[in-house]
Amino acid sequence: MLFIQRFVEFAHAFPEAPAIVDASSELSYGELYKQAQRLVEVIESTSSGSMIGVLMEKSVDYITSVLAIHLSGRTVVSLDRNYPVERLRQMVTSIDLSLCLLNEQEYDELNVMLDQGIRSLRIDKPTAPSADNDSVEIKPETLEEIPAYVVFTSGTTGQPKPVMVPYRSLSTLIDWMLKAPGRAGTTLLYAAQGFDVSFQEIYSALCYGDRLLVITDEQKKDMHELTREMVSAAVTRLFLPTSMLIPFVTFNLHDSQVLDDLQEVICAGEQLKINPVVRQWFKAHPQCQLINHYGPAETHVVMEHRLSSEPEDWPDLPPIGKITQASTAFLLDDHLQPVLQGNIGQLYIAGRSLALGYYGMSAQTAEKFVTHPQTYERMYNTGDICVLNEQALFEYKGRRDRQYKIRGYRVELKEIEIVVADSELVEDCLVVARQFGRTTTLVLYFTAQDRDQDLSMRLHTHLTTRLPDYMLPSFYKKISAIPLTPNGKVDLQKLPEVGGLRSLISTSYVEPHGELETTVCELAACCFGLDRLGANDNFMDVGANSITLISLLAELRYVLAYDFRQTDLFEYPTPRLLCATYQRSLDTTQQGAPTVVPASSRKQRLIAIQRFQEKKGG
Incomplete structure (x- = not known):
């Protein structure tokens, strides 16, 4: 029907x-x-x-x-x-x-x-x-x-x-x-x-x-x-982008009974990651089930995996699941031949879920929607690399092209590069997706004739008028030339590091003073994917975006037991300013209240965050 x-x-x-x-x-x-x-x-x-x-x-x-x-x-x-x-x-x-x-x-x-x-x-x-x-x-x-x-x-x-x-x-x-x-x-x-x-x-x-x-x-x-x-x-039911799961449960972890009507949290958009806070939240909400959905826009949802065991037994990277009714999944090699179970292959989807194609783009439609050589079914080439495990569940293993999921949206890095080239400000450019902190972040490397002028702001202004927020680079880096391998391909290993290291930020580092500032700097650095953050570092200038700012709010609420507002991060955009307004609020409303939660709890929390980042390779 x-x-x-x-x-x-x-x-x-x-x-x-x-x-x-x-x-x-x-x-x-x-x-x-x-x-x-x-x-x-x-x-x-x-x-x-x-x-x-x-x-x-x-x-x-x-x-x-x-x-x-x-x-x-x-x-x-x-x-x-x-x-x-x-x-x-x-x-x-x-x-x-x-x-x-x-x-x-x-x-x-x-x-x-x-x-x-x-x-x-x-x-x-x-x-x-x-x-x-x-x-x-x-x-x-x-x-x-x-x-x-x-x-x-x-x-x-x-x-x-x-x-x-x-x-x-x-x-x-x-x-x-x-x-x-x-x-x-x-x-x-x-x-x-x-x-x-x-x-x-x-x-x-x-x-x-x-x-x-x-x-x-x-x-x-x-x-x-x-x-x-x-x-x-x-x-009772919440569809949540995967990138928002950890901030959501972190923010609400203290109020274990507030969301007791919630029965299902359905995540989709990018690979689902489980950390200790996710396990802790769902253990405190046994009435609520976590469900992983998979499917590109060309098929919508075609796989599901319900995490039904005890949360402490959940894997860090859950499978994308089993194929849904009326759809078929194939794992094929470069010659469209099936791979053996346990081996990786490219994921193709067939069945009633398939889109009609791309409007006005017959060549792109023919490239992505192909015919199975044995069954003659029409299939969509997802571009995802997967494996079928022993439980007959599909596991996501990455991609072979330059397509990434950023905050749940599909992004082709080539599209951003074309828009950059249209600015006529650069000679050459390359957009790279890096894993910083909890999010996939875009870095724009570019070459330009004017070696002295910083074009970052002009490029950013140009891109904001043409691209949605999730496609904007968080970091801009001028380099002398795009490094190439002997066979002419881009040598990603030779690109200079951007983000991750506080030493790469141009402003001077100011060491935090006291336990409160140190705590906020540590949390912000973790959320933004930096090794450290100074007391006077502006959150926007170090590459924060809407998702990482929400993550920081959630972490602050968890560790400090204080409800900062989203606007606070813009009105007080450095750790020192944020700590000052927090302390003033405590002095006004809670005389004698501690500035941070007990040190043992705080340290345990930071250790848990650090271990989570290490597991992700962040």
Whole structure:
């Protein structure tokens, strides 16, 4: 059954059941369906095109727009309002977008961004009275091979690649996630617009009677607000980017009973890593199961591994799991021949989960979607290197190309290099992904004629207007030449080290004073992937990003038992400034309170962090 049919059936059967809630409104299934149905009529009277853009903050309006587009049998193109305008323009012009839905918040911005040939529709404006039809006609036989949504992935051409995912693929995923009968739960809409997981969140909830909780991007980035919203709404299921798992559980470890409604944490986006804090949190929350999902945008989720044993027995790097229903996995060599069990091979996926290909990119589609030489099945070459272990579970072992997952998003390093070259500021450049601390960080090496001028800021400004935040390098390094091996390939071993060593930062090192400053400097250095951090080092200048800052907040809360806010790291952006405001707060509200937790606990925590970093090779 098509996913949109499941939603309609439930809305007809249980119209009074709560369906969705955001900061300003709450709708039942019947109300949500009627609201989407009215929007269908407006869309159909406005445009006959198949691809409909949605550019607005996550809200009830956003969900209504997605439902209306699918009820009309068309294709959703979610546009993230946080992307640079130039990036959005690239995305819009790469496909046949006929109409874009927006609300009042986005209207002025959209007029600047969109081409004149694309019509926009304000969904918050009053429309003609609806005929209030009982239902919208859905024709499943004609929709299976129609794109349900388009998501954009990084490409080697310098342009984002539009992946067309059909109704058949998303329906297969939602069928597989069939929920057992029982008490309805609440799913948090965490994923960003345009990220395929968001469609999984929406329909895995609304097709089976769960309530969908919609929060803003600001609430998502603030651990205090995120936790408060989850507790208030009694969230039972959380889809979480893998890069956010450790900060999330670290932040909430002290409050062992706060999230006692949470039953599932589903991670995806990059390789799942387990550390002592993750084990400790799940041991304290035995009602909650950790689930690892795997699948690129071209297949969505095709593997799952549920960590069901005792947390202390979990491996540091869990398997990506077993193949889901209606899909097939092959491990093949360079000649598309199967490898023996226990040997590594390239992972290929076949079955009903496959995307249609890349819109307007027939050559790239033919390169990645190939035919199995024996079974003649259409397969997608994931580019991932895997092995099938003795328990018949697939384990991820890396990649052979220059594609990486950064904060859950796929990034082709070549795309960044092309955008750098377009700046005309450099002669040559190379982007390298390094493991610093807990995150994969991008480093830009470049050569330029002007040996004296520092081009780092100019390059960064150029990139911020063209690339999303997760594709921006954290470090810029001018070098005399890109080192090559005798056969002409880049010699990564000869590239100078960037990041990791405090001595490579241009500002003078100031030693921390006292136990409090030392503790904060140690924690920040660990989170940012540095060997040490000075008391006056600015967090932004040493390569911090949104994920590592959230990690630092979580660590500070764990070690100091104090709730710093995200804004504190920008208002007090050095360890010394942060410690000063922390001490002032203690002097005001808790006379005589210790400045840090007992030394033994603090040292045990830092030792645990250090061991975790050593295991990861950080």
